[in-house]
Amino acid sequence: MTRAAVAATADARTVRLRHLTKQFGPVRAVDDLTIDVLPGRVTGFLGPNGAGKTTTLRMLLGLVRPTSGTATIGDVPYGRLRRPATVVGAALEASSFHPGRTGLDHLRVYAPQAGVGDARAREVLDLVGLGPAGGRRVGGYSLGMRQRLALATTLLGDPPVLLLDEPSNGLDPEGIAWLRGFLRALAAEGRTVLVSSHVLSEVQQTVDDVVVIARGRLVHASSLDDLARLARPRVRASSPDGARLADLVARSGWTTAGPPARAADGALTVEVHDVPPAVVGAAAFAAGVELHELAGVGAGLEQLFLDLVDRPADVAGGAA
Amino acid sequence: MGAALRTEYRKVVTTRLWWVLLLVMVLYMAFLSAVMAWAVTQGAGAPAGGPGGPGGAGTGVDAVRSVYTIAVTFGYAFPLVVGTLAVTTEYRHRTITPTLLLEPRRDVVLAAKLAAGGVMGVLFGVVGTVAAAGAGALVLALLGEPTGLDEASTWGVLARSALALAVWAVVGVGLGTVLTNQVAAVVVILAFTQFLEPVLRLVLGLTSWGQDVSRYLPGAAGEAISGGSFYSDAAGVPLLPAWQGLLVLVGYALVLAALGRVTTLRRDVG
Numbered sequence: 001m002t003r004a005a006v007a008a009t010a011d012a013r014t015v016r017l018r019h020l021t022k023q024f025g026p027v028r029a030v031d032d033l034t035i036d037v038l039p040g041r042v043t044g045f046l047g048p049n050g051a052g053k054t055t056t057l058r059m060l061l062g063l064v065r066p067t068s069g070t071a072t073i074g075d076v077p078y079g080r081l082r083r084p085a086t087v088v089g090a091a092l093e094a095s096s097f098h099p100g101r102t103g104l105d106h107l108r109v110y111a112p113q114a115g116v117g118d119a120r121a122r123e124v125l126d127l128v129g130l131g132p133a134g135g136r137r138v139g140g141y142s143l144g145m146r147q148r149l150a151l152a153t154t155l156l157g158d159p160p161v162l163l164l165d166e167p168s169n170g171l172d173p174e175g176i177a178w179l180r181g182f183l184r185a186l187a188a189e190g191r192t193v194l195v196s197s198h199v200l201s202e203v204q205q206t207v208d209d210v211v212v213i214a215r216g217r218l219v220h221a222s223s224l225d226d227l228a229r230l231a232r233p234r235v236r237a238s239s240p241d242g243a244r245l246a247d248l249v250a251r252s253g254w255t256t257a258g259p260p261a262r263a264a265d266g267a268l269t270v271e272v273h274d275v276p277p278a279v280v281g282a283a284a285f286a287a288g289v290e291l292h293e294l295a296g297v298g299a300g301l302e303q304l305f306l307d308l309v310d311r312p313a314d315v316a317g318g319a320a
Numbered sequence: 321m322g323a324a325l326r327t328e329y330r331k332v333v334t335t336r337l338w339w340v341l342l343l344v345m346v347l348y349m350a351f352l353s354a355v356m357a358w359a360v361t362q363g364a365g366a367p368a369g370g371p372g373g374p375g376g377a378g379t380g381v382d383a384v385r386s387v388y389t390i391a392v393t394f395g396y397a398f399p400l401v402v403g404t405l406a407v408t409t410e411y412r413h414r415t416i417t418p419t420l421l422l423e424p425r426r427d428v429v430l431a432a433k434l435a436a437g438g439v440m441g442v443l444f445g446v447v448g449t450v451a452a453a454g455a456g457a458l459v460l461a462l463l464g465e466p467t468g469l470d471e472a473s474t475w476g477v478l479a480r481s482a483l484a485l486a487v488w489a490v491v492g493v494g495l496g497t498v499l500t501n502q503v504a505a506v507v508v509i510l511a512f513t514q515f516l517e518p519v520l521r522l523v524l525g526l527t528s529w530g531q532d533v534s535r536y537l538p539g540a541a542g543e544a545i546s547g548g549s550f551y552s553d554a555a556g557v558p559l560l561p562a563w564q565g566l567l568v569l570v571g572y573a574l575v576l577a578a579l580g581r582v583t584t585l586r587r588d589v590g
Contacts, residue, residue, distance in 0.1 A: 055590070062424045063417065064588040079424040090421055096414045098335060105334035112326035113422040153418065 012074035013039035013160045013192045015060065020069035022055050029055045031216040032069070037194050039160070042187045044207035045196040048309050052216040053196045054092065057165055061090050073161055085114035089154025090163040095146065099139030103130055103149050106138060107156060114157035124152040143170030161192040168202055180206045200305040214309040231304040232273045235280050238293040242268025248287050271297060321432065324423050328436035331406070338402060338440065345398040345448050349391045350455035356387045357459035384468040387456040389481045389546040391448040396488045396542055397513045399444040403437040403492020404509060408502035416589055426585045434493050434577060441489025445482035453478055477547045480562055484545035487566065491538065491573040497580020513539065535560050541568035
């Protein structure tokens, strides 16, 4: 009984896209997206610029009509939510402000529709660290302050679902670190938090799950851990005797990542996949190849991300 | 709907434009009315020398009324602009996105904007009419002329003047939903109210069928609500009865709003 109740609440926070598609003239901006975004987790919604992230969010929020498919929050389309600000907080762009309005007044404008009073407006301003700037006109705000104000607006109605489009744009490193902790805390409270970004590294330390789209299509959806497992570690090795190193790589059957870098004096630097540095070192030692560099190169998560979003380009003939 | 109304009201009063426009309107109307009041007492105010149309502004109460309702004749662009900006600023500053996020029912958004426009319109109507009638009556009193303020019918004219201006603000909201580009909307308003309609009414006034048409122009309908009219006196064209003028002007507002509903407010917001 209790379990069922819990499941029902959790479900009310689940964002669900089913075969969501949007055609703009000849361009299929979003193509058959089917995704579940779960409560209690921060989900990164990733893809290069123009991948269809914003259009997807706008369809989910009832601003753009899908060509086909559905988008729901707890099985209810956004347009049918009563008092949506108490269910979903969404920030789509950091520029949706009247420059002549103060930060506090911006929040007061929307407070009636979120069903809250001025006290809550001040509270969310403080929450995002804008309290002292609340009386200033938004026209004088920096991009980072506008991002914070946009975030404050989403929090007005204390919604269980938060959808944030590129929320760290314009934030300084300190602001990004703050945002990270803030979003983690919101998810820890059981909220559904979706954060879009065009750079994986920007949200890598924030998200639990990743959804990657490219050219409107889903190319990957998993937990961040599962994505990381897909990342192929690389080893960089360089030797003054380039010919012998190249020979060793060929004989060992290692796959190289990108073309080797040849120096004028015959030195060679190669990167190989799927082999631990120790194995490369041992093989070089056994073969008597002098190594001047031997290093494991990152987890390659960003590279994996780029590979994921580039892959359809090969099929589509490089539309970008 | 109540929440949407409060939101729309707060949108207007949290920016500076509304009181700047109101202040300009007060000064402009007071000035025009003072000048007109002086002119009618000099007998020079007789654009009404015109071909003896009924209601021609000679002297007396009719002349006084065309002074007091000067806001409806020359000042209606102010509530019209205020109503229009309530919509166009949303598109200019892209606040239409949060607006539709907090109230996805677009009919409700439109209805709230029309209603809030009406409320602002009442403010502009009352203040604009008071400015015009106040300055006009002051000049008349100083010149020792009758002000007509002791007649109940004059107060009726003043009330209808405020009503006409209020409806103009609602027309503005409708116009804004059709023409969301702020610059284009303001240019169209100025061109139409300051040039096109006055010229049309004078030209149409030359023929009898033209007179019939010109009475249904929005400016003429607005003047019909209040009663007194500079242009209709000048052209010697009788206005519609007040209640018909009200129906016509409200009709303009509703047609524009309906047009905006099926165009602008149907579109994707991206």
